[in-house]
Amino acid sequence: MRGPKRRTCWAGSVRPPSRPRWRVRSRWGSWRWPGRGWARRSGRSARWTGATYRCGRCRRISWTRTEGACVAEYRLAPTFACGGAAPLLARHGAVTITERPDLALAALAQRAGDAALEALVRDVTGAPPPGPGRISGQAGGVQLAWTGPGQWLALAPADRHPDLAGMLVARLGAAASVTDQAGGWVCLDLDGVGCRALLERLCPLDTGAMDAGRAERTGIEHMGCLVICEVPGQRYRVMAARSFAVSLADMLETVARGLV
DSSP: OOOOOEEEOOTSSSEESSOOSEEEOOOOOOOEEOOSSSEEETEEEEEEOOOBEEEETSOOOOOOOSSSSSSOOOOOOOOOOOTSOOOOOEEEEEEEEEEEEEEEEEEEEEOOOOHHHHHHHHHHHSSSOOTBBBSSOTTTTTTTEETTTEEEEEEEEETOOOHHHHHHHHHHHEEEEEOOTTTEEEEEEESSTTTHHHHHHTTTGGGOOOOTEEEEEEETTTEEEEEEEEEETTTTEEEEEEGHHHHHHHHHHHHHHHHO
Protein backbone atom coordinates (compact mmCIF):
# COMPACT_ATOMS: atom_id res chain seq x y z
CA MET A 1 0.00 0.00 0.00
CA ARG A 2 1.37 3.33 -0.97
CA GLY A 3 1.94 5.95 1.73
CA PRO A 4 0.68 9.53 1.72
CA LYS A 5 1.74 11.68 -1.17
CA ARG A 6 4.81 13.75 -0.32
CA ARG A 7 4.89 17.36 -1.52
CA THR A 8 8.05 19.00 -2.77
CA CYS A 9 8.77 22.68 -2.14
CA TRP A 10 10.06 24.95 -4.87
CA ALA A 11 13.57 24.67 -3.44
CA GLY A 12 13.55 20.93 -4.20
CA SER A 13 13.34 19.67 -0.61
CA VAL A 14 10.62 17.48 0.85
CA ARG A 15 8.09 19.16 3.14
CA PRO A 16 5.97 17.19 5.65
CA PRO A 17 2.43 16.50 4.39
CA SER A 18 0.74 18.29 7.27
CA ARG A 19 1.58 20.95 9.78
CA PRO A 20 1.85 20.16 13.50
CA ARG A 21 -1.30 20.44 15.59
CA TRP A 22 0.44 22.16 18.54
CA ARG A 23 0.39 25.65 17.16
CA VAL A 24 0.49 28.76 19.39
CA ARG A 25 -1.54 31.91 18.89
CA SER A 26 0.55 35.09 19.03
CA ARG A 27 -0.72 38.32 20.60
CA TRP A 28 -0.61 40.17 17.27
CA GLY A 29 -3.20 37.95 15.59
CA SER A 30 -0.85 35.63 13.65
CA TRP A 31 0.03 31.97 14.02
CA ARG A 32 3.43 30.97 15.34
CA TRP A 33 4.61 27.46 14.50
CA PRO A 34 7.05 26.30 17.20
CA GLY A 35 9.55 23.54 16.89
CA ARG A 36 11.79 22.31 14.13
CA GLY A 37 10.68 22.38 10.53
CA TRP A 38 10.53 24.38 7.36
CA ALA A 39 10.10 28.12 7.52
CA ARG A 40 10.58 31.19 5.44
CA ARG A 41 12.76 34.11 6.38
CA SER A 42 13.04 37.32 4.37
CA GLY A 43 11.36 35.66 1.39
CA ARG A 44 13.88 32.79 1.19
CA SER A 45 13.32 29.12 1.97
CA ALA A 46 15.80 27.79 4.53
CA ARG A 47 16.13 24.86 6.89
CA TRP A 48 16.07 25.52 10.66
CA THR A 49 19.58 26.35 11.82
CA GLY A 50 18.97 27.69 15.29
CA ALA A 51 17.87 31.15 14.12
CA THR A 52 14.31 32.43 14.43
CA TYR A 53 12.20 31.96 11.31
CA ARG A 54 8.57 32.51 10.59
CA CYS A 55 6.06 30.37 8.76
CA GLY A 56 5.29 31.34 5.20
CA ARG A 57 1.62 31.81 6.11
CA CYS A 58 2.34 34.00 9.10
CA ARG A 59 3.36 37.58 9.63
CA ARG A 60 6.47 38.58 11.48
CA ILE A 61 6.06 38.06 15.20
CA SER A 62 7.33 40.84 17.43
CA TRP A 63 6.83 41.50 21.11
CA THR A 64 8.39 44.96 20.80
CA ARG A 65 6.14 47.92 20.19
CA THR A 66 7.57 50.10 17.46
CA GLU A 67 6.68 53.50 16.08
CA GLY A 68 3.88 52.08 14.01
CA ALA A 69 0.15 51.75 14.52
CA CYS A 70 0.60 49.45 17.51
CA VAL A 71 2.10 52.20 19.67
CA ALA A 72 -0.31 53.25 22.42
CA GLU A 73 -1.03 56.95 22.40
CA TYR A 74 -2.01 58.25 25.83
CA ARG A 75 -4.07 61.42 25.85
CA LEU A 76 -4.30 62.50 29.49
CA ALA A 77 -6.78 65.09 30.70
CA PRO A 78 -6.58 66.81 34.09
CA THR A 79 -9.31 65.99 36.59
CA PHE A 80 -10.24 67.64 39.84
CA ALA A 81 -10.30 66.00 43.24
CA CYS A 82 -13.96 64.93 42.97
CA GLY A 83 -13.27 63.20 39.65
CA GLY A 84 -14.82 65.65 37.19
CA ALA A 85 -13.38 67.67 34.35
CA ALA A 86 -14.63 70.78 36.17
CA PRO A 87 -14.92 71.58 39.90
CA LEU A 88 -17.97 70.07 41.55
CA LEU A 89 -21.00 72.36 41.77
CA ALA A 90 -24.18 70.68 43.01
CA ARG A 91 -27.44 72.26 44.18
CA HIS A 92 -29.93 70.18 46.11
CA GLY A 93 -32.78 72.10 47.64
CA ALA A 94 -31.47 74.65 50.15
CA VAL A 95 -27.86 73.37 50.00
CA THR A 96 -25.17 74.20 47.46
CA ILE A 97 -21.97 72.12 47.42
CA THR A 98 -18.96 73.74 45.75
CA GLU A 99 -15.51 72.26 45.26
CA ARG A 100 -12.70 74.75 45.94
CA PRO A 101 -9.54 73.89 44.00
CA ASP A 102 -8.39 77.53 44.14
CA LEU A 103 -6.98 77.32 47.67
CA ALA A 104 -3.30 77.11 48.56
CA LEU A 105 -2.63 74.96 51.63
CA ALA A 106 0.39 74.41 53.86
CA ALA A 107 0.97 72.60 57.17
CA LEU A 108 2.70 74.54 59.93
CA ALA A 109 4.44 72.97 62.95
CA GLN A 110 6.02 74.93 65.78
CA ARG A 111 9.77 74.63 66.32
CA ALA A 112 10.67 77.65 68.47
CA GLY A 113 9.12 79.28 71.56
CA ASP A 114 5.58 80.63 71.64
CA ALA A 115 6.65 84.25 71.72
CA ALA A 116 8.88 84.06 68.64
CA LEU A 117 6.34 82.18 66.53
CA GLU A 118 3.42 84.30 67.70
CA ALA A 119 5.12 87.51 66.63
CA LEU A 120 6.00 86.09 63.20
CA VAL A 121 2.53 84.65 62.61
CA ARG A 122 0.91 87.93 63.62
CA ASP A 123 3.03 89.66 61.00
CA VAL A 124 1.82 87.22 58.29
CA THR A 125 -1.86 86.79 59.14
CA GLY A 126 -2.57 89.86 61.26
CA ALA A 127 -3.63 87.68 64.21
CA PRO A 128 -1.91 85.36 66.71
CA PRO A 129 -1.92 81.59 66.13
CA PRO A 130 -5.39 80.23 66.98
CA GLY A 131 -6.07 77.94 69.89
CA PRO A 132 -7.89 74.59 69.84
CA GLY A 133 -11.00 74.58 67.68
CA ARG A 134 -10.40 78.02 66.15
CA ILE A 135 -9.29 79.61 62.88
CA SER A 136 -7.65 83.03 62.67
CA GLY A 137 -6.84 85.51 59.94
CA GLN A 138 -8.86 87.55 57.46
CA ALA A 139 -11.00 86.01 54.73
CA GLY A 140 -9.22 86.49 51.42
CA GLY A 141 -5.81 86.47 53.11
CA VAL A 142 -3.73 83.89 54.94
CA GLN A 143 -5.70 81.98 57.59
CA LEU A 144 -4.54 79.45 60.18
CA ALA A 145 -6.74 76.61 61.43
CA TRP A 146 -5.72 74.73 64.58
CA THR A 147 -5.17 71.01 63.86
CA GLY A 148 -3.24 69.87 66.95
CA PRO A 149 -0.89 71.05 69.72
CA GLY A 150 1.61 73.33 68.03
CA GLN A 151 0.21 72.53 64.57
CA TRP A 152 -1.88 74.56 62.15
CA LEU A 153 -3.18 74.40 58.60
CA ALA A 154 -2.61 77.54 56.54
CA LEU A 155 -5.18 78.50 53.89
CA ALA A 156 -4.99 81.28 51.30
CA PRO A 157 -6.32 82.07 47.80
CA ALA A 158 -4.01 80.46 45.26
CA ASP A 159 -4.14 83.47 42.94
CA ARG A 160 -2.76 85.75 45.64
CA HIS A 161 -0.36 83.22 47.19
CA PRO A 162 0.60 80.66 44.49
CA ASP A 163 3.59 79.53 46.58
CA LEU A 164 2.13 79.69 50.06
CA ALA A 165 4.60 77.22 51.56
CA GLY A 166 7.57 79.10 50.12
CA MET A 167 6.26 82.40 51.47
CA LEU A 168 5.78 80.96 54.96
CA VAL A 169 9.27 79.46 54.96
CA ALA A 170 10.73 82.83 54.02
CA ARG A 171 8.68 84.74 56.61
CA LEU A 172 8.80 82.31 59.55
CA GLY A 173 12.34 81.04 59.09
CA ALA A 174 13.47 78.57 61.75
CA ALA A 175 10.48 79.24 64.00
CA ALA A 176 8.31 76.63 62.26
CA SER A 177 8.45 73.68 59.88
CA VAL A 178 6.32 74.18 56.76
CA THR A 179 5.03 71.52 54.37
CA ASP A 180 3.10 72.16 51.15
CA GLN A 181 -0.34 70.50 51.30
CA ALA A 182 -1.95 71.82 48.10
CA GLY A 183 -2.43 68.37 46.55
CA GLY A 184 -3.25 66.52 49.76
CA TRP A 185 -6.65 67.96 50.69
CA VAL A 186 -10.08 68.44 49.15
CA CYS A 187 -12.16 71.45 50.17
CA LEU A 188 -15.95 71.54 49.80
CA ASP A 189 -17.98 74.64 50.67
CA LEU A 190 -21.55 74.20 51.90
CA ASP A 191 -23.88 77.16 51.45
CA GLY A 192 -27.56 77.49 52.29
CA VAL A 193 -30.01 77.30 55.14
CA GLY A 194 -29.97 73.49 55.04
CA CYS A 195 -26.26 73.17 55.87
CA ARG A 196 -26.84 72.72 59.59
CA ALA A 197 -29.35 69.92 59.09
CA LEU A 198 -27.02 68.24 56.60
CA LEU A 199 -24.03 68.26 58.95
CA GLU A 200 -26.12 67.09 61.91
CA ARG A 201 -26.95 63.92 59.96
CA LEU A 202 -23.32 63.18 59.14
CA CYS A 203 -21.16 64.12 62.15
CA PRO A 204 -21.52 64.48 65.94
CA LEU A 205 -20.70 68.20 65.96
CA ASP A 206 -23.12 70.61 67.59
CA THR A 207 -23.34 72.87 64.54
CA GLY A 208 -25.95 75.02 66.27
CA ALA A 209 -23.37 76.09 68.87
CA MET A 210 -20.60 76.78 66.33
CA ASP A 211 -19.89 80.46 65.85
CA ALA A 212 -17.94 82.15 63.04
CA GLY A 213 -14.27 81.19 63.14
CA ARG A 214 -14.84 77.78 64.68
CA ALA A 215 -12.75 74.91 63.21
CA GLU A 216 -13.41 71.43 64.57
CA ARG A 217 -11.90 68.04 63.76
CA THR A 218 -14.56 65.36 63.38
CA GLY A 219 -15.46 62.19 61.50
CA ILE A 220 -17.88 61.89 58.60
CA GLU A 221 -18.63 58.29 57.62
CA HIS A 222 -15.29 57.15 59.12
CA MET A 223 -13.39 59.89 57.25
CA GLY A 224 -11.35 62.36 59.27
CA CYS A 225 -12.53 65.87 58.38
CA LEU A 226 -12.03 69.49 59.37
CA VAL A 227 -15.26 71.51 59.55
CA ILE A 228 -14.95 75.31 59.55
CA CYS A 229 -17.88 77.58 60.32
CA GLU A 230 -17.82 80.81 58.28
CA VAL A 231 -21.41 82.01 58.78
CA PRO A 232 -23.39 80.21 61.53
CA GLY A 233 -26.24 78.20 60.05
CA GLN A 234 -25.49 79.38 56.52
CA ARG A 235 -21.96 78.66 55.30
CA TYR A 236 -19.52 75.91 56.29
CA ARG A 237 -16.32 74.48 54.84
CA VAL A 238 -15.55 70.74 54.97
CA MET A 239 -11.99 69.55 54.34
CA ALA A 240 -10.64 66.01 54.13
CA ALA A 241 -7.79 64.04 52.60
CA ARG A 242 -7.87 64.11 48.81
CA SER A 243 -8.18 60.33 48.65
CA PHE A 244 -11.61 60.68 50.31
CA ALA A 245 -12.83 63.36 47.86
CA VAL A 246 -15.21 61.24 45.78
CA SER A 247 -16.65 59.43 48.82
CA LEU A 248 -17.10 62.66 50.78
CA ALA A 249 -18.80 64.49 47.90
CA ASP A 250 -21.08 61.54 47.24
CA MET A 251 -22.09 61.35 50.91
CA LEU A 252 -22.82 65.08 51.11
CA GLU A 253 -24.90 64.97 47.94
CA THR A 254 -26.83 61.90 49.09
CA VAL A 255 -27.85 63.54 52.37
CA ALA A 256 -28.59 66.85 50.65
CA ARG A 257 -30.97 65.13 48.23
CA GLY A 258 -32.72 63.51 51.19
CA LEU A 259 -33.43 66.93 52.68
CA VAL A 260 -35.33 68.14 49.62
